[in-house]
Amino acid sequence: MSNLIASLDAAVARPSLPELAPGDTVKVHTLIVEGDKERVQVFQGMVIRVRSSGVNKNFTVRRIASHGVGVERTFLFASPRVDKIEVLRHAKVRRSRLYFLRGRTGKAARLRERAA
Amino acid sequence: MQGILGRKVGMTQLLTESGIVVPVTIIEAGPCYVTQVKTAEKDGYTAIQLGLGETKQKRLTKGQIGHLRRRNANLPMLRTLREFRLKNVADYSVGQKILADIFSAGERVDVHGTSKGRGFQGGVKRHGFHGGPRTHGQSDRLRAPGASSSGTTPGRIYKGKRMAGHMGDARVTVLNLRVELVDPERNLLAVRGAVPGSKGGLVLITEARKQSIEFNRAKGK
Numbered sequence: 102m103s104n105l106i107a108s109l110d111a112a113v114a115r116p117s118l119p120e121l122a123p124g125d126t127v128k129v130h131t132l133i134v135e136g137d138k139e140r141v142q143v144f145q146g147m148v149i150r151v152r153s154s155g156v157n158k159n160f161t162v163r164r165i166a167s168h169g170v171g172v173e174r175t176f177l178f179a180s181p182r183v184d185k186i187e188v189l190r191h192a193k194v195r196r197s198r199l200y201f202l203r204g205r206t207g208k209a210a211r212l213r214e215r216a217a
Numbered sequence: 218m219q220g221i222l223g224r225k226v227g228m229t230q231l232l233t234e235s236g237i238v239v240p241v242t243i244i245e246a247g248p249c250y251v252t253q254v255k256t257a258e259k260d261g262y263t264a265i266q267l268g269l270g271e272t273k274q275k276r277l278t279k280g281q282i283g284h285l286r287r288r289n290a291n292l293p294m295l296r297t298l299r300e301f302r303l304k305n306v307a308d309y310s311v312g313q314k315i316l317a318d319i320f321s322a323g324e325r326v327d328v329h330g331t332s333k334g335r336g337f338q339g340g341v342k343r344h345g346f347h348g349g350p351r352t353h354g355q356s357d358r359l360r361a362p363g364a365s366s367s368g369t370t371p372g373r374i375y376k377g378k379r380m381a382g383h384m385g386d387a388r389v390t391v392l393n394l395r396v397e398l399v400d401p402e403r404n405l406l407a408v409r410g411a412v413p414g415s416k417g418g419l420v421l422i423t424e425a426r427k428q429s430i431e432f433n434r435a436k437g438k
Binding site: 179 | 226227228229230231232234235236238243245403405
């Protein structure tokens with residue numbers, strides 16, 4: 102019975118999207134509706150977590166916006182609103198949830214790069 | 218009132234074009250067979266009896282086998298039989314197959330099922346009582362029901378007074394669920410929201426009894 106659910110979930114999978122890992126620096130292209138027009142908005146930042154599985158698999162991107170304000174946004178892998186994800190950089194991390202970055206700014210918030 | 222029998226598969230999510238998550242329950246609905254048509258002349262009321270779930274003949278009693286064979290030799294051995302009261306049964310005949318495609322996406326349905334059994338439960342869980350205070354010198358009062366009545370007047374407990382007792386394992390109907398998806402090939406229905414019972418539990422899906430005013434107007438009711 103639960104296989105049936107898995108097969109339904111598989112139907113919404115987006116194989117064109119890359120696998121993400123915590124520490125990756127990404128550009129997420131999302132479709133947003135502005136008035137009656139649709140345009141692509143890019144959100145660039147660091148993946149601080151990838152959670153859940155199946156249809157609900159999602160990831161959170163953290164970026165430092167203007168005035169040094171941290172902004173986090175969570176995206177669903179299955180969402181038709183996510184147009185494209187570009188992975189710019191991988192980082193060497195030892196944990197799956199990079200919440201420690203929230204308390205850090207500037208140079209302290211850097212991570213060591215890992216070759217893909 | 219059209220209806221179909223099904224088994225709850227479980228819950229998942231669907232996503233709309235605009236990226237909104239819709240929580241849905243997947244129901245494996247049918248294929249059902251009409252096993253008996255009850256008429257006013259013969260039975261005193263009108264209804265159709267539907268059967269669900271093919272099984273081995275040895276799993277049924279002789280009475281059940283006889284019932285399935287009596288009218289139409291082509292009926293498979295069906296494990297579960299349930300009746301649906303209908304006003305007009307003229308369109309139905311024994312042996313007729315009923316599939317999930319009697320419903321279409323966007324329609325409203327009622328879903329009847331048997332809720333999960335919770336066993337003997339106290340008033341706090343069963344009726345949402347608040348329990349007693351934890352502090353101020355209290356002991357053994359944390360989940361107590363409190364007073365159940367007054368004193369000399371009325372001098373008895375009213376019938377139906379909410380108390381501890383058996384919870385769950387009762388017939389529950391959820392009204393007006395929106396059909397989000399119909400897949401007649403795999404006999405699947407997806408309805409928005411939760412449905413009573415455990416996974417694999419029997420559910421009855423019927424056309425919604427309390428439709429919106431707009432719907433009833435359109436139908437001329």
